[in-house]
Amino acid sequence: xxxxxxxxxxxxxxxxxxxxxxxxxxxxxxxxxxxxxxxxxxxxxxxxxxxxxxxxxxxxxxxxxxxxxxxxxxxxxxxxxxxxxxxxxxxxxxxxxxxxxxxxxxxxxxxxxxxxxxxxxxxxxxxxxxxxxxxxxxxxxxxxxxxxxxxxxxxxxxxxxxxxxxxxxxxxxxxxxxxxxxxxxxxxxxxxxxxxxxxxxxxxxxxxxxxxxxxxxxxxxxxxxxxxxxxxxxxxxxxxxxxxxxxxxxxxxxxxxxxxxxxxxxxxxxxxxxxxxxxxxxxxxxxxxxxxxxxxxxxxxxxxxxxxxxxxxxxxxxxxxxxxxxxxxxxxxxxxxxxxxxxxxxxxxxxxxxxxxxxxxxxxxxxxxxxxxxxxxxxxxxxxxxxxxxxxxxxxxxxxxxxxxxxxxxxxxxxxxxxxxxxxxxxxxxxxxxxxxxxxxxxxxxxxxxxxxxxxxxxxxxxxxxxxxxxxxxxxxxxxxxx
Amino acid sequence: xxxxxxxxxxxxxxxxxxxxxxxxxxxxxxxxxxxxxxxxxxxxxxxxxxxxxxxxxxxxxxxxxxxxxxxxxxxxxxxxxxxxxxxxxxxxxxxxxxxxxxxxxxxxxxxxxxxxxxxxxxxxxxxxxxxxxxxxxxxxxxxxxxxxxxxxxxxxxxxxxxxxxxxxxxxxxxxxxxxxxxxxxxxxxxxxxxxxxxxxxxxxxxxxxxxxxxxxxxxxxxxxxxxxxxxxxxxxxxxxxxxxxxxxxxxxxxxxxxxxxxxxxxxxxxxxxxxxxxxxxxxxxxxxxxxxxxxxxxxxxxxxxxxxxxxxxxxxxxxxxxxxxxxxxxxxxxxxxxxxxxxxxxxxxxxxxxxxxxxxxxxxxxxxxxxxxxxxxxxxxxxxxxxxxxxxxxxxxxxxxxxxxxxxxxxxxxxxxxxxxxxxxxxxxxxxxxxxxxxxxxxxxxxxxxxxxxxxxxxxxxxxxxxxxxxxxxxxxxxxxxx
Numbered sequence: 016x017x018x019x020x021x022x023x024x025x026x027x028x029x030x031x032x033x034x035x036x037x038x039x040x041x042x043x044x045x046x047x048x049x050x051x052x053x054x055x056x057x058x059x060x061x062x063x064x065x066x067x068x069x070x071x072x073x074x075x076x077x078x079x080x081x082x083x084x085x086x087x088x089x090x091x092x093x094x095x096x097x098x099x100x101x102x103x104x105x106x107x108x109x110x111x112x113x114x115x116x117x118x119x120x121x122x123x124x125x126x127x128x129x130x131x132x133x134x135x136x137x138x139x140x141x142x143x144x145x146x147x148x149x150x151x152x153x154x155x156x157x158x159x160x161x162x163x164x165x166x167x168x169x170x171x172x173x174x175x176x177x178x179x180x181x182x183x184x185x186x187x188x189x190x191x192x193x194x195x196x197x198x199x200x201x202x203x204x205x206x207x208x209x210x211x212x213x214x215x216x217x218x219x220x221x222x223x224x225x226x227x228x229x230x231x232x233x234x235x236x237x238x239x240x241x242x243x244x245x246x247x248x249x250x251x252x253x254x255x256x257x258x259x260x261x262x263x264x265x266x267x268x269x270x271x272x273x274x275x276x277x278x279x280x281x282x283x284x285x286x287x288x289x290x291x292x293x294x295x296x297x298x299x300x301x302x303x304x305x306x307x308x309x310x311x312x313x314x315x316x317x318x319x320x321x322x323x324x325x326x327x328x329x330x331x332x333x334x335x336x337x338x339x340x341x342x343x344x345x346x347x348x349x350x351x352x353x354x355x356x357x358x359x360x361x362x363x364x365x366x367x368x369x370x371x372x373x374x375x376x377x378x379x380x381x382x383x384x385x386x387x388x389x390x391x392x393x394x395x396x397x398x399x400x401x402x403x404x405x406x407x408x409x410x411x412x413x414x415x416x417x418x419x420x421x422x423x424x425x426x427x428x429x430x431x432x433x434x435x436x437x438x439x440x441x442x443x444x445x446x447x448x449x450x451x452x453x454x455x456x457x458x459x460x461x462x463x464x465x466x467x468x469x470x471x472x473x474x475x476x477x478x479x480x481x482x483x484x485x486x487x488x489x490x491x492x493x494x495x496x497x498x
Numbered sequence: 499x500x501x502x503x504x505x506x507x508x509x510x511x512x513x514x515x516x517x518x519x520x521x522x523x524x525x526x527x528x529x530x531x532x533x534x535x536x537x538x539x540x541x542x543x544x545x546x547x548x549x550x551x552x553x554x555x556x557x558x559x560x561x562x563x564x565x566x567x568x569x570x571x572x573x574x575x576x577x578x579x580x581x582x583x584x585x586x587x588x589x590x591x592x593x594x595x596x597x598x599x600x601x602x603x604x605x606x607x608x609x610x611x612x613x614x615x616x617x618x619x620x621x622x623x624x625x626x627x628x629x630x631x632x633x634x635x636x637x638x639x640x641x642x643x644x645x646x647x648x649x650x651x652x653x654x655x656x657x658x659x660x661x662x663x664x665x666x667x668x669x670x671x672x673x674x675x676x677x678x679x680x681x682x683x684x685x686x687x688x689x690x691x692x693x694x695x696x697x698x699x700x701x702x703x704x705x706x707x708x709x710x711x712x713x714x715x716x717x718x719x720x721x722x723x724x725x726x727x728x729x730x731x732x733x734x735x736x737x738x739x740x741x742x743x744x745x746x747x748x749x750x751x752x753x754x755x756x757x758x759x760x761x762x763x764x765x766x767x768x769x770x771x772x773x774x775x776x777x778x779x780x781x782x783x784x785x786x787x788x789x790x791x792x793x794x795x796x797x798x799x800x801x802x803x804x805x806x807x808x809x810x811x812x813x814x815x816x817x818x819x820x821x822x823x824x825x826x827x828x829x830x831x832x833x834x835x836x837x838x839x840x841x842x843x844x845x846x847x848x849x850x851x852x853x854x855x856x857x858x859x860x861x862x863x864x865x866x867x868x869x870x871x872x873x874x875x876x877x878x879x880x881x882x883x884x885x886x887x888x889x890x891x892x893x894x895x896x897x898x899x900x901x902x903x904x905x906x907x908x909x910x911x912x913x914x915x916x917x918x919x920x921x922x923x924x925x926x927x928x929x930x931x932x933x934x935x936x937x938x939x940x941x942x943x944x945x946x947x948x949x950x951x952x953x954x955x956x957x958x959x960x961x962x963x964x965x966x967x968x969x970x971x972x973x974x975x976x977x978x979x980x981x
Contacts, residue, residue, distance in 0.1 A: 079875075080872045080875060080876075081868055081871035081872050081875060082871045082872075082874060082875040082878075083871075098794060098795050099791055099792065099793070099794060099795055099796065099874070100871055100874075101661055101789070101796075101867055101870045101871055101874070102660075102867065103656075103657060103660050103661065103861075103864075103866070103867045104656075104660060128641070130639075130640070132636050132637075132639050132640065133636075135636060135639055137631065137633050137636065140631060141628065141631040144627055144628075144631055145624065145627075145628060148620065148623060148624040148627055150620050153615050153616075153618060153620065154615075155822060156613075156615050156618055156820035156821065156822045156823070157613070157615065157820070157821055157822060158611070158816075158821035158822060159822055173586075173587075174586060177585075177586050177587060178584055178586065192675040192679070192824070192848035192849065193846050193847075193848055195845045195846050195848075196675070196679065196682075196845075196848050199679075199682045199686070199845075202711065203682070203707065203710045203711055204710075206710060206711070206712055207690035207691075207711060207712035208690075208712065219844075220844050220845065220846075223841075223844050224686065224844075224845065227686045227687075227689065227841045227842075228685065228686055228689070228690060228711060229689055229690035229691065229712065306584070308582055309582065310582070311581060311582060312581050312582055313582065313584075333641075337639035337640070338639065338640055338641035339638060339639045339640055339641060339642055339850050339851040339852065340639070340850060341675070341846070341847065341848055341849060341850050358706075358710045359710075361702075361703050361706050361707075362678045362679075362682075362703070362707065363676050363678050363703075363816075363824070364676075364824065365675035365676055365678075365679050365824055365848050366675065366824060367822050367823060367824050367853060368822040369822070370850060370853065378586075381586075383586070384584055384585065384586045385564055387584045388564035388565045388566075388583055388584055389563045389564050389565075391565060391582070391583075391584070392562075392563060392564065392565040393563075395565075
């Protein structure tokens, strides 16, 4: 018993059984209690330590369950062979809040990827999370359906129908960890070498991803209605990647007529009369920020008008809830379900079931509707404040991309280049973003250069700045650009 | 005021301000309160409803923040234009626990993918989750590093060094939502058409994934030490996918000599003297269940012996914590960091930051070590129980794959085929799994057929069955196979 000189602290937050457990475990690990050593009976140790026998038994049980002790009936507890036991050195624990990334070198950051997190409903989220982690939900830790939880998919189907006019059965929805992952999944379905039409400028990550997986990306000219379907027709592309509700980064909203032309393109086969599935055309509709529209009703998704079953619809909660919520979804056309089953369904789900049920609860219990309307109101006020401030620059630039999304575009008409505008703003501590990064190739950039956009346009994202900050930073931009 | 015939229920769990909010919101949505209608002042409404003015103000503020009301200074509150507001029909809420998947048609399921969830530390998990969702951690809802949270990566590096002998700096670790996703990321790095050597039988999902992304998979013969390096040498493969610690599904442990041969293969260039990065060879080491070894110390990872910087190490928490925890990690060789930066880093992280910090806390606060030792002890008892029961079948089969992982293989030597064994077990309500599903091609299957494995071997996973269930099901298997 002298081996077990345990100093119990009855005032500690750590339960007594845990103190006994830790002491004995450490003795075993450091060799103080060697292999095969017999421990005192729980009654003896309890007497010696002046604690209840239950407390000692709890400690012994814990040590048995972790493989440090073996219980031999009628004989007592013996130290096990440590070989094979995992022993990790404790590491100093950093508090999560100490890990907040370093402050930006800029006083104001007009990031077009910003999201206002002050409006995030922390309490609701915490409550939903707590409820889900109840023991009776432990089945949520088993592997789920690769397409996503049926309940979440059914919730998304209802939401998409009500909010976006999308026709979606839960069976055709695939949930994944972000739009990038869903695009990877599509690449796996269509195989490399697929001809994919894209606009330029566009969502560059999608381009890089298609390109790196050896697809054949064809750039199709845009006009003020979006992707030109006559030009698309010339490319022999099988897939067309578009953002009809709000093109990124230009903010173009595709009018109904162009949408119908695009759907007609897709309904056609590439090689008439061919039975080859590779001859079928599809539209990838990326509806990334359709939730935020400040004038008029949101425009229904292109998918809602599709009668030929040719639209792959992609949406995300990363924009509308929070960027770190890695939950996106896609609605596949019925005719692609076979291809999905054979080439992508074997890829395990990338979103934990707890997170999926959390989102389902967030939608079903009305939090999402409230949150969206609150965010829309916050963003509209910021949008209006920025638009108002930009009137001061009327003589040197024009504004586009207004009334939706979380950024505006400013195209200089006084000869100032994008580069110069960014540099001058930076000197005032303001970070603005160049449009040229979103162009896909030097060629396309030159083409766009002719249209007077690529070389002299900056993006101003307003989601992450308060109205007060927008007014302050506008003063600095006046010093930068009008002086 | 007559418009606002609100029936407040002071005994309801719903706060009063929320009842007022809901009533007015509904009135606005259904047209009872039309656009531009002025609401009573908060003082008047408070008097009328006999509640405090604060309560009414809370309701009005909520309605303003969600865009239903507008506050005009000096004038009061007015109903907004509803156009653009998102209005969702409430949906009946299903309880998560109602969604547990249907029971299996089998009484006993020897799934090789099982995980025992009764040992899952729910309380610790819930506590960590609750602590992380505190308001001061709201930065965790911003988009994180595509490679993963620095704190998690540093925790993984320490763990891998201590438990697996892996040399990993946090800068070379990439966190992703599951092994399948990480393999997709590697495909994006190497591009399609990459020659990848695999064993057969192997982890089929990896094969499907490589194959669907148009890579050139070469099957390399195995012997009792694992992949044959002389055969590998003949293939001109750039990547070799192996599981040296515990080959899936055969359970082969690669001895040190073969490991050294494999490392020597990788250290060589494909085309001597070539500067082409495509001439460099790499090993993908999938260390999927290294945590569970029941005899002797766990074998250090192949990566730990690699002096030539040619091993891509992949590990996962899905096996060791729970399948629905979609968190895997890979350690890239330093020489591949450039390729990662240029071709894969732009793909956003697939794991939410909250989940990443949850895992980091789970490891740093000692829960993981305890959990692994407990699981190891649980699984070892099941492994031993099953092995003991299988002695009854000695005259008709041989057992392999023991002492590690969560399944055993049973190869019939009495002429019984895999198909027959599965069918006979099913008749007794027992589900066992055939080995042939893991073979990659008909050719390889025929080859393996010669070695007397592919056609007459079943897998018995024991992670999901208690010792009691193992004893019961063994009785049924005796009726099935020995009768």
